[in-house]
Structures are given as C-alpha cells and as structure tokens.
Amino acid sequence: DGGITQSPKYLFRKEGQNVTLSCEQNLNHDAMYWYRQDPGQGLRLIYYSQIVNDFQKGDIAEGYSVSREKKESFPLTVTSAQKNPTAFYLCASSPRTPKLGEQYFGPGTRLTVT
Amino acid sequence: GNSVTQMEGPVTLSEEAFLTINCTYTATGYPSLFWYVQYPGEGLQLLLKATKADDKGSNKGFEATYRKETTSFHLEKGSVQVSDSAVYFCALSDNTDKLIFGTGTRLQVFP
Numbered sequence: 333d334g335g336i337t338q339s340p341k342y343l344f345r346k347e348g349q350n351v352t353l354s355c356e357q358n359l360n361h362d363a364m365y366w367y368r369q370d371p372g373q374g375l376r377l378i379y380y381s382q383i384v385n386d387f388q389k390g391d392i393a394e395g396y397s398v399s400r401e402k403k404e405s406f407p408l409t410v411t412s413a414q415k416n417p418t419a420f421y422l423c424a425s426s427p428r429t430p431k432l433g434e435q436y437f438g439p440g441t442r443l444t445v446t
Numbered sequence: 447g448n449s450v451t452q453m454e455g456p457v458t459l460s461e462e463a464f465l466t467i468n469c470t471y472t473a474t475g476y477p478s479l480f481w482y483v484q485y486p487g488e489g490l491q492l493l494l495k496a497t498k499a500d501d502k503g504s505n506k507g508f509e510a511t512y513r514k515e516t517t518s519f520h521l522e523k524g525s526v527q528v529s530d531s532a533v534y535f536c537a538l539s540d541n542t543d544k545l546i547f548g549t550g551t552r553l554q555v556f557p
Contacts, residue, residue, distance in 0.1 A: 336489075363543050374535065374549035375490075382543055390544075422489055426543065433478050433539025437489035 334359045336438035338423050343443045345417075353408045353441045355423035362428040364406035365435065368392060369420040378421075381406055382428060410443065417445045448473040448540050452548035455533075459526055459555050467521040467551045469510075469536035477538040479503075479512050479519040480545070484533045493521075493534070526555045 336357045345351045357364065363382045367375040377390030381400040395414025400406055406425075410417045420442050424435040453468040471477065478497045482490040494503030499514035508523045519536060536548040 375547045
C-alpha cells in the first residue's frame with residue numbers, strides 16, 4: 333500500500349526540548365511539505381523540499397528545521413526557539429507536477445508542549 | 447499575492463439538505479483549484495479538482511465548477527449525509543509546487 337506515514341500520532345514534550353516529527357512516503361514523490369494547523373487558521377506552510385538535499389522555507393519557518401537526505405523521508409525538528417509549538421502538524425508529498433499541484437497528506441502528528 | 451477566501455463556518459444542516467460552501471480566489475494566471483476534506487483527527491484528502499476555466503470537478507456526490515469570470519469554485523452537494531461532517535478546505539495551485547489553502551469550513555450534519 334502506497335502512502336504517507338507520520339509518527340507518532342500524539343507527542344508530548346516539555347518546554348525547552350527539541351522534538352523531531354517523522355514523515356515517510358513510499359509514493360516515489362519528489363516533493364514533500366510540512367504544514368502547521370491551528371484552529372481557525374487553516375494550513376500554514378513551514379518548509380518544503382522539491383528534491384533530495386534541497387529545501388526551502390515556507391511562510392512560518394522560524395523555530396523549525398528540516399532535512400531531506402533521502403527521497404522517502406522529510407523529518408521536521410521543532411526547536412526550543414519555536415515560541416508556540418503546540419499544534420497539529422501535517423506532512424504531504426506531491427509528484428511535482430506543477431500544473432496539477434495535487435498533494436497527498438499523512439494522518440498528522442499532534443504535538444503538545446507544556 | 448495569491449489567496450483563497452472561504453465562507454466561515456460552521457455550516458449546520460439536516461441530513462438530505464442541499465450544501466453550498468463558497469470559495470473565491472485571487473490569483474494571477476490560470477491556477478488549478480482543489481477541494482480537500484479533513485475528517486476529525488485525520489489528514490487532508492483530495493475531494494475534487496479542476497485545472498481550467500469551466501471545468502467541473504466531482505466526487506462522492508460533491509461537485510464544483512471553476513468560474514473564472516467570478517473567480518469562484520463553490521462546493522455543492524445535493525443531499526448531505528451525517529458521514530459528510532468534516533472540515534472542507536478550498537485551495538489553489540499557482541502552477542508552482544505550492545498550494546495555497548483557505549481557512550477551512552466546518553460542516554456539521556445532523557440526522
């Protein structure tokens with residue numbers, strides 16, 4: 333079964349700790365994305381990567397970091413510099429067809445920082 | 447810049463009622479347009495899409511028509527079910543690798 337997996341589904345951390353969210357896809361897609369979702373604000377783009385070993389900042393990259401060492405994997409690290417990290421995080425991928433722009437989403441990770 | 451505006455929710459309907467969720471966009475050129483659906487606690491799923499003016503996307507009884515003259519892509523369904531309760535997102539692709547999403551509209555359907 334092809335798809336996108338995110339783990340864990342729920343994550344709890346203490347303030348001041350870095351935490352890494354996993355995202356893996358076996359769809360052979362070139363592009364991958366990380367979004368943050370807060371109530372009433374829709375999805376906001378954090379980082380995206382169109383090819384291995386390359387990534388770009390999205391609209392709210394401050395306090396986050398990513399890597400793209402393999403085509404299948406695009407982990408997101410939420411650092412202690414992120415002022416309000418509690419949110420629902422969604423990973424997506426796309427076959428990099430600009431005209432269609434269709435993205436496929438994982439099930440999400442809900443991060444709670446106290 | 448490019449943007450998407452959706453009607454605020456929640457939209458509350460009885461089962462078998464007619465649904466319309468409004469979506470308008472601002473974009474240069476000829477974007478592709480999408481509706482995604484998010485069920486509670488899950489990621490987003492593509493519901494339907496349209497890639498050029500006057501195209502009609504349809505899936506699972508939902509449909510939306512790409513109207514360039516009114517810059518709109520309103521989502522409709524003739525008879526909603528309780529299982530349609532979810533958050534619906536309108537989005538556009540400006541032919542790059544990025545999608546621009548609206549803020550989402552929550553639909554609640556009661557028996």
